[in-house]
Amino acid sequence: PIKKTPEDFIFGKVIGEGSYSTVYLAKELSSGKEFAIKVLEKKHIMRERKGDYVMREKEVLMKLNHPFFIRLYYTFQDEDRLYFVLSYAKRGELLDYLNKLSSFDEHCSRFYIAEMVLALQYLHDLGIIHRDLKPENVLLNDDMHILITDFGSAKIMRPEKEERPKSEDSHGRRRNSFVGTAQYVSPEMLTNKKTCYSSDLWALGCIVYQLMSGLPPFRGGHEYQIFQKITNLEYEFPDGFDKVTRDLVENLLKLDPEKRLGCPEMGGYGPLKGHPFFKNVNWDSLPDETAPDLL
Numbered sequence: 151p152i153k154k155t156p157e158d159f160i161f162g163k164v165i166g167e168g169s170y171s172t173v174y175l176a177k178e179l180s181s182g183k184e185f186a187i188k189v190l191e192k193k194h195i196m197r198e199r200k201g202d203y204v205m206r207e208k209e210v211l212m213k214l215n216h217p218f219f220i221r222l223y224y225t226f227q228d229e230d231r232l233y234f235v236l237s238y239a240k241r242g243e244l245l246d247y248l249n250k251l252s253s254f255d256e257h258c259s260r261f262y263i264a265e266m267v268l269a270l271q272y273l274h275d276l277g278i279i280h281r282d283l284k285p286e287n288v289l290l291n292d293d294m295h296i297l298i299t300d301f302g303s304a305k306i307m308r309p310e311k312e313e314r315p316k317s318e319d320s321h322g323r324r325r326n327s328f329v330g331t332a333q334y335v336s337p338e339m340l341t342n343k344k345t346c347y348s349s350d351l352w353a354l355g356c357i358v359y360q361l362m363s364g365l366p367p368f369r370g371g372h373e374y375q376i377f378q379k380i381t382n383l384e385y386e387f388p389d390g391f392d393k394v395t396r397d398l399v400e401n402l403l404k405l406d407p408e409k410r411l412g413c414p415e416m417g418g419y420g421p422l423k424g425h426p427f428f429k430n431v432n433w434d435s436l437p438d439e440t441a442p443d444l445l
C-alpha cells in the first residue's frame with residue numbers, strides 16, 4: 151500500500167496533548183473522513199529515550215481489532231515527526247461527562263463498566279496489559295460506546311520472557327521504571343514494580359467507585375499521600391453507596407493481585423462477569439445496544 155503523507159490530511163484543532171505527543175483532529179482529503187492524528191516529535195522522543203514506548207504503542211495498536219478500542223489506520227513519518235492516524239472519538243473523554251454530571255446513576259455506570267470489562271477481557275486474552283487505564287483514556291464514539299486509547303504505557307506479556315526477572319536495583323527491586331497515573335496505580339506497581347493483568351483490574355475498581363461517586367477512591371494533595379493510601383488500602387465509601395456495587399469494588403481493590411475478581415488466579419473473567427452488579431447485562435449484545443442517555 152502507498153504510504154500516506156501529512157499532505158493527505160487537513161489538520162484541525164488540537165484534541166489531545168501528552169508528554170510526548172499532540173493529537174489533532176484531521177480530515178483526509180481523498181475521503182473526507184475525520185481522524186485523530188497523534189504526532190510525536192522525533193527529537194523529543196530520542197532525547198527522553200521513549201523510543202521503546204512509541205514502538206510498543208504501535209505494536210499494541212496493530213494487534214487490536216475490537217469495537218471498544220481506538221483503531222490505528224496508518225502510520226507515516228517526515229523528517230521531524232512520527233504520525234499515528236487513529237480513530238476520532240467524536241464525543242471525547244468519558245471523564246468530561248462524569249464531571250458534568252458529578253456522578254453516573256447505576257444503569258449508566260453498569261453499561262460503561264461492562265463495556266470496560268469486555269475490553270479488558272479482549273486485551274488480556276491478547277496478552278496485553280494497558281497499565282494506565284483511567285477515565286481520561288476511555289473515549290466515546292458518536293454512538294456513546296467506549297473507545298479505549300493510549301497504549302504508550304502498555305506491556306505485552308511474552309511467555310518466553312515472562313519467567314526471566316527484569317533487571318533489578320541494589321535492593322533487589324525490579325528496575326521497571328513505569329508507574330501509571332497516581333489515583334489508579336495498583337499497589338504492586340508501587341511496591342515491587344511487578345506488572346500483571348490484575349493491575350488493570352485494580353484500575354477498574356477505582357473507576358467503578360469513581361463513576362458511582364464522582365471521585366476516585368484514593369485522593370490526596372501530593373502523589374506520595376495517594377500512594378500511601380493505596381498501599382494501606384485506605385479508602386471509604388460515601389454514605390448511601392450501593393451495597394452490590396460496594397461488593398464489586400471491594401473484590402477488585404484487593405492488595406493481593408491474585409485475589410482480585412477477574413484475575414487468572416480467581417478464575418478469570420467468568421466470575422467477574424457473574425458478579426451481581428452485572429446481573430442484567432447481556433454481554434454478547436453490548437456493542438450493538440443503544441448507549442444510555444448521559445445528558
Ligand SMILES: NC(=O)Nc1ccc2c(c1)=C(Cc1cc(-c3cccc(C(=O)NCCN4CCCCC4)c3)c[nH]1)C(=O)N=2
Pocket residue numbers: 165166168173186188220236237238239240241242243246247250289299300301
Ligand atoms: N494518548 C492518546 O492516544 N490520545 C488519543 C488517541 C486517539 C484519539 C484521541 C486521543 C482522541 C481525543 C478526542 C478529544 C475529543 C474532544 C476534544 C474537545 C471537545 C470534545 C467535545 O466536543 N466533547 C463533547 C463532550 N462534552 C462532554 C461534556 C458534556 C458536553 C459535551 C471532544 C474528541 N476526541 C480521539 O478522538 N482519538
